[in-house]
Amino acid sequence: MMEVKSVVLTGKHVRLEPMTEAHILGLAEIGINQDFWNFMVYGEMKTELDMQNWVIDIIKRGEKGTDLPFVVIHLTSGRVAGATRYLNIMPNDFGLEVGGTWYGTEFQRTAVNTECKYLLLSHAFETLKAIRVQLKADSRNERSQRAMERIGAKKEGVLRNHMILPDGHIRHSAFYSILDSEWVDVKKKLEEMLVR
Numbered sequence: 001m002m003e004v005k006s007v008v009l010t011g012k013h014v015r016l017e018p019m020t021e022a023h024i025l026g027l028a029e030i031g032i033n034q035d036f037w038n039f040m041v042y043g044e045m046k047t048e049l050d051m052q053n054w055v056i057d058i059i060k061r062g063e064k065g066t067d068l069p070f071v072v073i074h075l076t077s078g079r080v081a082g083a084t085r086y087l088n089i090m091p092n093d094f095g096l097e098v099g100g101t102w103y104g105t106e107f108q109r110t111a112v113n114t115e116c117k118y119l120l121l122s123h124a125f126e127t128l129k130a131i132r133v134q135l136k137a138d139s140r141n142e143r144s145q146r147a148m149e150r151i152g153a154k155k156e157g158v159l160r161n162h163m164i165l166p167d168g169h170i171r172h173s174a175f176y177s178i179l180d181s182e183w184v185d186v187k188k189k190l191e192e193m194l195v196r
Helices: 019-030 037-041 048-064 113-126 140-148 180-195
Strands: 014-018 068-074 080-090 095-103 132-138 154-162 170-180
Touching: 014 113, 019 048, 019 068, 019 080, 037 113, 048 068, 048 080, 080 170, 095 113, 113 132, 132 140, 132 154, 140 154, 140 170, 170 180
Parallel strands: 095 132
Antiparallel strands: 014 068, 068 080, 080 095, 132 170, 154 170
């Protein structure tokens, strides 16, 4: 059985540390009123209270063992850069999902996301011995889909009418995966991207 435990993952650009309520203010500073919430299942984040409620909900998911949430710390500035997590953890099947990922505007299109994916996938495949890592995105979110394809994740298909978002939109979700047998190639791509 795969045993997913709280851990700190550190690279050259970011540190992923377990999410706590102490991160609420830092997450609110970069996450309130961002457009990316329109693609996510949580609804809009308009106030610090919205962010507080979101953090508490995500931490509770972690306590149930279905998720392992991280806050992304940008090492150079020491600032909170965003959040990501393992979710849909399936210990008996050696599988999990990497998702719930978002970053403040100034950290988007930087090495932050690439290194976060590198750290999370390395830990999943090399330490946890996962055989499958899943990723998904709203089918309207072409930027996220291109990012998954760029690192070598394989598109498995689209779940139509997958979720109803808080604004009432019926979301179709594009599903991707990386298998343990594909990790060597994906790791190489990520390492090349980090060198650039």
